[in-house]
Amino acid sequence: METLPNEILLHIFSYFEWFDMLTSFWPLNIRFNSLVCSTLSINDNRLNSALIITHGLSYNKCCSILFPLIFNSSSLCSSNQRIHFDGTNSIACDLSYEWLFNDKKILRFPNLKTLILTRCGSIEPVVQCLSYLIKHQLDELTLTFDGHVFKRFHYIEKYLSVASDKGNQPFTR
Template structure:
């Protein structure tokens, strides 16, 4: 028997469904009838305010048992799982929670969501299975990836089982094996040795003498937003991104290059390559960070000299030279013409 609610048009029902959480849709309307099954799948596939209405999982709202039950119902139904185009897992409160959820969704060499295009992993806990599955997804499915690593990542990378993780995964995000068009990467939980930066940097492949086929340019990536500690990561990355159009860089603290404390600026400046040759399609460049020393100011200038071909430039720089030992530099007024 059809009730008044089911007499509503599909357009109105889609608006109602779009205002429910993903698990409320599944719990309330999935398997009600074929029409609602189709509407739910359509809702998962649609864009709302530029964002896919996919699965968002955090520690609030549902117990682990209930989450497992709902996820199992999605994964077991090929029609429903095929409609999922975005997954967002938030592990900011508990790495254990993130690890449990990721094991349910990502299984070794098995991709449950065949049309998945976007993954957002916030404060994620890396594991062998997750790394290998992300490798497959980046290579064959994903258009967008957001990856924010938690504070345990450095220890995990150190102890990771190399026998079960393909060595070609190192630096893969910026290689020809990646089909991403958009990437947001936050690796500011790295230590002073830059181990996480090295893991994701394409230059890692050179140092390990991996076959040159794995280090060809990534020609698909157009939008890159990175949060880093060491500025050398930028230089390493743009070597492989000839079609990059938008680049946003945010330093965790002060704007610095890891070579800065080892060499004088004359040596360093000669290392800065011409970005115009490497990222000729770059239209927008955004830089955020602090400047605490004169050498960092010179480093900033060397970066800006390489982006004079961009159409849009945004700087959010806090300059405080009170830490300078040289009293003349410490109390100087910075002329805008310097930049």
């Protein structure tokens, strides 16, 4: 593989999921590291050019392998321009804040241009930072919700407003 030209390797990389590409090719050498970063920096709506956190990734794999691999490399963090959290049958959205921000609440991906949150039920921590991301960072933001999210918010709003209205009414016998 070392003798193959970069163009062929990039074509080969396009068939890999991003997490397989990272765990297979990232630690090999500087050339492969550069090619992996090049693949991740492509912002052309191809699925493998984005970090897609979905049901195929376990929490243990994310925390023990992928988090350290990505966050210990400034070139990996800076090369990624697209992140997609897919909450369908997964804990992806629960991880979204951990993936995007470090302990000091600083964005880990300085060149992030596209953020996609699909079917995420618990995005409260990320929503708090969306205004900053929209103003200073993102070119594209996509939020997709399931009906159950709206039902949950409607339920909370309906029953909390009834409870708060009862607290404002005078007590009569």
